[in-house]
Amino acid sequence: MVYGIVSLISLVVLSYDRYSTLTVYHKRGPNYRRPLLTVGGIWLYSLFWTVPPLVGWSSYGLEGAGTSCSVTWTLRTPESHSYIICLFIFCFGLPVLIMVYCYSRLLHAVKQVGKIRRTAARKREYHVLFMVLATVVCFMLCWTPYGVVALMATFGRPGLITPIASVVPSILAKTSTVINPIIYIVMNKQVRHRHFVLLRIMKSYGLTF
Template structure:
């Protein structure tokens, strides 16, 4: 398929109203995406405001969490909000250039969020499992990690703009993304490379990091018990459940997205229904909603600061002696251990 044919096909897909769904079907999708956008914007804006307001939350580990919230917010503004409008109209009425922009933006901010979670998992592992790990993650190193994430992900997001794959309408033709359904070797090679760089490697790092953290916690508790000390089995089980929750949520978001791409590569002749082709990208668009809940709001220190911020200080979940959200003084010494635990798992 040559460039002119591809361009004409894209224009036709964008200018002709599809008949894939009845009007009520598009209305339901618009309503679901509207709820998605509202919760995503509220959650991520709250994360950003609270982190800015309370200096003690701006430690090197939380730099990556803040970056996740920013990229998720941009993904929502550039992707989900547009999908609300296009589903309301029943087709992508904004034109070819806007379609390419949306596909690029959703892809870019999506993999920035994905790789930020990956680096976050690795730094948590480094903090807990490596000798003097707490001294290794400085603010400078944190910003270097962020620079790597944004540049690395930009390379993958910008490649389709230069002919390695492409961006175009997908599924029920109310949103745009990577041209998964394009049957060409250029597209296949991009999808395979994308699969390894933006799914296999991140999943491997996340699995290894959190698996090592759980092993380290279990071994520490066992040594304490062998020395006659007391441990809290409920706390360990709680961490195990939450780590599994983080990993499972990650897979629910990104596994359908990558599985669809691989299916197209493995069996190019397979006829995938428009609705089935749409669902993976809609799963990915839900990540900005639950990422703040999993990685931020289940953190006791952040949750306490968020409640204080939302209630203008009228409700304080901490007792006066363990107040971790003071705007005037930094964390006292006795709270440093709590901060370390908060950096390891989101529920301590």
């Protein structure tokens, strides 16, 4: 679950980065400390919300067909319910609202400057914006069914979600970590070029499968 939260919070940071880049026009010099602190903060935030079940606030257990581990959604205790509510507020609802706000403001800004001649740098920013939007949409398509099923299992009547019915949303949610690299390779020329270079290097050493 920690990787899913890391992916979501990373998308929130990317949405704010696109928002600040396209709406704040003053140039900034390279600052490598800020990205490192941001990445560290993302992981700390994710760990903050995934460690509590290990110390008694809710718990982890097998889900679906018993092939994967996640929060015990069907545990009907006040501690479990409070944790799940906080988890969905701070690790799904609030991040999604932030992304919606940032991208709505971005789309408004793009509409306002639509009649102005675009420079090459501005076109690249729009391309990055479209790539991040595609990543967010794919993430939502992967995780929303899982979130809905989890809430139904938590607050619905016992047995409402069968193990078989929970398998597909669980698998779909886990594919989100695979979709992001594919989007970057398909839509980003630099990433695609470096990917092919890496494959050629691996092939030269006989590391390809």
